[in-house]
Amino acid sequence: MSEIHKIVLFYVLVIVLHIENLCKSYGNRHVLQNLTLHIHPGEIYGLLGPNGAGKTTTINSICNLLKADSGTITINHQPVSDATKTLIGIAPQENLLYKTLTCAENLHFFARIYGLSKRQRQQQVHTCLDAVNLCDRAQSPVETLSGGMQRRLNIAVALVHQPKLVILDEPTTGLDIEARYEVWDLIRRLQRQGLTILLTTHLLDEAERLCQRIGILKGGQILVEGSLDTLRQRIPAQEIVIIQTQEEERAIARATELGFTHRRYGNDLAFWLPEALDLKEIIERFEGISLDSITRQPVRLEHIYIEVTR
Numbered sequence: 001m002s003e004i005h006k007i008v009l010f011y012v013l014v015i016v017l018h019i020e021n022l023c024k025s026y027g028n029r030h031v032l033q034n035l036t037l038h039i040h041p042g043e044i045y046g047l048l049g050p051n052g053a054g055k056t057t058t059i060n061s062i063c064n065l066l067k068a069d070s071g072t073i074t075i076n077h078q079p080v081s082d083a084t085k086t087l088i089g090i091a092p093q094e095n096l097l098y099k100t101l102t103c104a105e106n107l108h109f110f111a112r113i114y115g116l117s118k119r120q121r122q123q124q125v126h127t128c129l130d131a132v133n134l135c136d137r138a139q140s141p142v143e144t145l146s147g148g149m150q151r152r153l154n155i156a157v158a159l160v161h162q163p164k165l166v167i168l169d170e171p172t173t174g175l176d177i178e179a180r181y182e183v184w185d186l187i188r189r190l191q192r193q194g195l196t197i198l199l200t201t202h203l204l205d206e207a208e209r210l211c212q213r214i215g216i217l218k219g220g221q222i223l224v225e226g227s228l229d230t231l232r233q234r235i236p237a238q239e240i241v242i243i244q245t246q247e248e249e250r251a252i253a254r255a256t257e258l259g260f261t262h263r264r265y266g267n268d269l270a271f272w273l274p275e276a277l278d279l280k281e282i283i284e285r286f287e288g289i290s291l292d293s294i295t296r297q298p299v300r301l302e303h304i305y306i307e308v309t310r
């Protein structure tokens with residue numbers, strides 16, 4: 001192997017964030033239990049989990065705002081400390097912005113906290129406003145911006161000190177679909193610029209669109225981790241079929257005979273099809289049972305998430 005290949009391989013193998021066996025309790029409540037996860041350079045990693053799973057506790061530990069009881073967290077091979085804080089930028093769920101200050105003033109303020117020189121501040125404020133498409137609103141007070149613009153500015157604040165890892169906590173919650181598209185575009189652009197991103201979201205389609213790898217957290221542990229293709233192996237189905245019928249018991253009994261697993265997704269009765277079937281073949285399988293409708297779906301993150309966390 002040539003030297004250049006070795007160097008390239010070295011950088012590919014460097015792990016940006018490495019969490020090993022992290023434990024944290026509040027009194028006798030065990031919030032993180034041997035949590036282990038690795039985030040690779042340049043990827044968007046989606047940390048998913050139900051309310052109270054331990055996502056915020058994990059993020060606060062990564063940012064060194066909270067001390068774990070045991071376990072290790074390293075960022076670029078350095079244990080978390082005040083020194084590693086500069087490697088991380090965080091855009092919290094609640095925008096961290098001063099509403100009466102302008103966009104530029106907000107960024108100057110946070111850049112100063114990170115100790116940037118006047119010259120660096122001027123340059124970074126411009127670069128960050130440009131990155132989030134808000135140059136034309138530099139002198140606008142935050143309170144005059146739309147919700148989507150405020151969210152983009154909140155992300156700009158996370159970028160002002162040029163971190164290596166950016167943590168986006170529920171970046172599009174509460175936004176309309178147009179504003180959401182803009183934030184998704186922004187996140188993809190940040191990745192193309194070489195940033196590594198840890199994203200938490202309750203929106204599973206957001207994770208499907210953006211994340212190269214996903215970890216599902218519950219009860220303070222990562223239950224599964226991997227690419228969407230890896231996670232799909234959790235559901236041995238070619239397709240999921242939702243059936244509406246007045247004869248659900250008979251449909252379930254037939255499906256069981258055929259070897260189709262059945263599930264309830266909300267009120268929907270669903271069957272996992274182990275082989276690809278066309279519509280006519282699906283109807284034939286349920287012959288003699290009156291079907292009101294059949295809807296076919298690919299296996300989605302939503303199905304995997306429900307399977308893993310149920």
Ligand SMILES: Nc1ncnc2c1ncn2[C@@H]1O[C@H](COP(=O)(O)OP(=O)(O)OP(=O)(O)O)[C@@H](O)[C@H]1O
Binds near residue numbers: 026029031051057058
């Ligand atoms: N300071 C604290 N003292 C006691 N319990 C706490 C404290 N902070 C968090 N917890 C508990 O720890 C558990 C995990 O909380 P955490 O905020 O990390 O979850 P989360 O996954 O971020 O949830 P959400 O999706 O609702 O934001 C919850 O049961 C929460 O009530």
